[in-house]
Amino acid sequence: MTGPLRKSHPLFRILNGSLVDLPAPSNLSVWWNFGSLLSLCLIVQLITGIFLAMHYTADISLAFSSVSHICRDVNYGWLLRNIHANSASFFFICLYCHIGRGIYYGSYVNQETWNIGVILFLITMVTAFVGYVLPWGQMSFWAATVITNLLSAVPYIGEMLVQWVWGGFSVDNATLTRFFTFHFLFPFIIAALSIIHLLFLHQTGSNNPTGLDSNYDKAPFHVYFSTKDLVGFLVLLAGILTLALLAPTALNDPENFIPANPLVTPTHIQPEWYFLFAYAILRSIPNKLGGVIALLAAVLVWFLVPILHTSWNQASTFRPLSQVTFWILAATFIILTWIGSQPVEEPYIIIGQVASVLYFSIFVFLFPGIAVIENKLLLRY
């Protein structure tokens, strides 16, 4: 008697351990849905992306019109394009909710899982950035020009680095073809890293909304959380289809309906909404290299979060001061996103600078400091 096939078969045993008999905390809330939703977003992007790639041409004289061809001539090409473009936004909504959950509930104490997660976010940012260049609209070209030019701020090797990335002396055909290559390749790296992310998560087991040891009350992943995740999938798919079918250009920049023209600079160059917070931090520093360092630091500071955890509790559940700090962080993020979409004029400049300082202060000073105060107040340490 070898028992059920799902437990004895070498391959099914692995899937069983992650999707069926995985012991999960019984009290996982909706904030734990975003991990599986990210997997769904990745699968949607992979499928729609592969079909788009069958009809797209990565050449500066043909890219824009190949996207028009997809939308007008390819059977359901308009739907593929709309879903792919709008699912990118849902990908980042899910990412920010997933990361926010991690910060609020102290899930980052599982350091390997957290660090791989930050790397996954960085690669996703790069993938989305190079993907946005592919339609070769005005904003595609100029966003690529602005962001790749930041590499010239690197001391000594900056100019050489930029020209190496461009494949020439400006954003041109060589840049487009290699960006298409990266955009095709990186999602598979994201998929592989996601599996490693889960591997480390399953060493410790999931966190839960109380931050307490959940070994006292576990439930099997199937049927409880497979069902909960299925509900999440239906909500996400409804959201994607609502946007793709009813408001496909709601998050678009109208400049991208104009083919790229290196001789005409748009008045307001800005990235998609999910990069605006980092864009605001970049622009808040008047020095080019300083701005680039701040841009990188805006994400790399997340690597410090587990190291700076000083509370004797894992989650913020029983820590009201930390909860307030978290929501100040969320508000700061929203303010930075708004500022990133505004022109570089007063009062937006000073607001952006204050919000940028507050953003870094929250991670480096406020979260650790307030946790020390709470240790003394709540735990009497």
Add this chain to the structure above:
Amino acid sequence: MADDTLRQTPEVIEAVRRLPADTYNQRAFRIKRALDLSLKHRILPTEQWTKFEEDVRYLKPYLEEVEREMKEKADWNAR
């Protein structure tokens, strides 16, 4: 109780392992009750809340003992 909410560091895990059976069982009951309430999105009725004077730092002596032992081990290993 406050000591129920301590993060699962190696010191806390070892200190919990050393708890007397009845204290451990009471801790297990409170945590399990908390997880159950959490999944139902409920809180305890006011009359069942732990009073301030009842909130005893039951884990503290064991935690301090474990920390002393670990420090001593680390000092010996450093030699």
